[in-house]
Amino acid sequence: MKKYEIMFIVKTDLDEAANKAVAENMKKVLMDQGATIVEEQDMGQKELAYEMNHHKTGHYYLFVIESKDSKAVKEFDRLAVISENILRHLIVKKEA
Template sequence: MPLYEHVMIARQDLSGTQAEGLIEHFGGVLTDNGGKLVDQEYWGVKTMAYRINKNRKGHYLFMRTDAPAPAVQEMERLMRLHDDVMRVLTIKVDEHKEGPSVQMQKRDDRDSRRDNR
């Protein structure tokens, strides 16, 4: 099956657990349609470059999936209809990289530099 990476931005007024619940919800949509959720990350609340729906910040969520195209299309359709989801980006990749994503590695690097001071 094809491999995909998805980044989703949810509204800033959600709690962290509600935002992570979106991953569970949309991961369930994938598994119902024959795919599987390989990995997931919650990147936290970040400031966006421009306003989206009058929001300056948003919860960033990342998913790695292994699913057929119709399952991904159905998940994207439901994401776009969901009131809490502001933006979705899906990219087809050749392989999933092991370990945390680049966003999570940056946070780890900052923490280790802070400890060295």
């Protein structure tokens, strides 16, 4: 199984429930594609190093997942790019 670390930043102008819903949606996408969530961290709201799309703060989430192929990661990447609520995302393949 391949292991991946996925970090993404959600806009902070959403209310708390909508913010969590974005994270849950992305988690569901990964699980629907056959990935297993090994670790999940809600890192909270932090100030960004520089302004992104007129936002100075973002709500950070980190998922560590295991997947037998890259299908789940590719689908997450596709949806994260499309989503208006996700400012940035980063996917890193971890060494075994």
